[in-house]
Amino acid sequence: MKQSIALVTGGSRGLGKNAALRLAEKGINIILTYNSSQAEAQDVVREIELKGVKALAIQLNVAESAGFADFAAEVKQQLQHVWQRDSFDYLLNNAGIGLDASFEKTTEAQFDELMNIHLKGPFFLTQHLLPLIKNGGRILNVSTGLTRFALPGKAAYAAMKGAMEVLTRYQAKELGARGIAVNIIAPGAIATDFGGGVVRDNEQVSNAIAAQTALGRVGQPDDIGNAMAAILSDELGWANAQRIEVSGGMFL
Numbered sequence: 001m002k003q004s005i006a007l008v009t010g011g012s013r014g015l016g017k018n019a020a021l022r023l024a025e026k027g028i029n030i031i032l033t034y035n036s037s038q039a040e041a042q043d044v045v046r047e048i049e050l051k052g053v054k055a056l057a058i059q060l061n062v063a064e065s066a067g068f069a070d071f072a073a074e075v076k077q078q079l080q081h082v083w084q085r086d087s088f089d090y091l092l093n094n095a096g097i098g099l100d101a102s103f104e105k106t107t108e109a110q111f112d113e114l115m116n117i118h119l120k121g122p123f124f125l126t127q128h129l130l131p132l133i134k135n136g137g138r139i140l141n142v143s144t145g146l147t148r149f150a151l152p153g154k155a156a157y158a159a160m161k162g163a164m165e166v167l168t169r170y171q172a173k174e175l176g177a178r179g180i181a182v183n184i185i186a187p188g189a190i191a192t193d194f195g196g197g198v199v200r201d202n203e204q205v206s207n208a209i210a211a212q213t214a215l216g217r218v219g220q221p222d223d224i225g226n227a228m229a230a231i232l233s234d235e236l237g238w239a240n241a242q243r244i245e246v247s248g249g250m251f252l
Helices: 014-025 038-049 065-083 108-132 155-178 194-201 203-211 221-231
Strands: 005-008 029-034 055-059 088-093 133-142 181-187 243-246
Touching (some): 014 029, 014 088, 014 221, 029 038, 029 065, 038 055, 055 065, 065 108, 088 108, 108 155, 133 155, 133 221, 155 181, 181 221, 221 243
Parallel strands (some): 005 029, 005 088, 029 055, 088 133, 181 243
């Protein structure tokens, strides 16, 4: 039986790493990308391989769209070399950075960086990878709870994610002819190193979030990694064009 393959951007750390590991536990092979830390990425590859599937890491800066054609060519070559396939099954557009800056003080450089990573990057990377995504495959984009509720300092970041939610619906509409389902997951506050680790490391922030969350705690990486793997699963194959918030019930 042909094993499925998932491509996870930003898979060397944080939620991307967690999702890659959870997908591997379901028997799915992994292609993960990393931006700067090859050693860290190779550690994740070894951890994935211990789960009995194949994995490889390819360098990619999602902020530099000029490199996407070469990246897609490398993915195509590796698919043929490692799996003797010309396509993969699942794309998880996960790579990203955070920014905490008020609307008033957000600089044009900060805005452009967020746009390149969170909107332009996924837009054109997915476009370049479309010939390699199998008919009937699945794409999962990543948003944030901050598109539903507003917290000071997140205007630019949330605006990019709001655009990704709209793009997700258009992708689902246009790629439906190929049987490709496209959804977007919106995590709440998660205890990782994202955004400087403030949710994980600042007890006051963590307690304040927990008090505003129906389930009474901040999210953990497994909460999101497991959800990402579930959304990409065949069991949710009929879910399409959906924004799925996974926040434990923040700010209800």
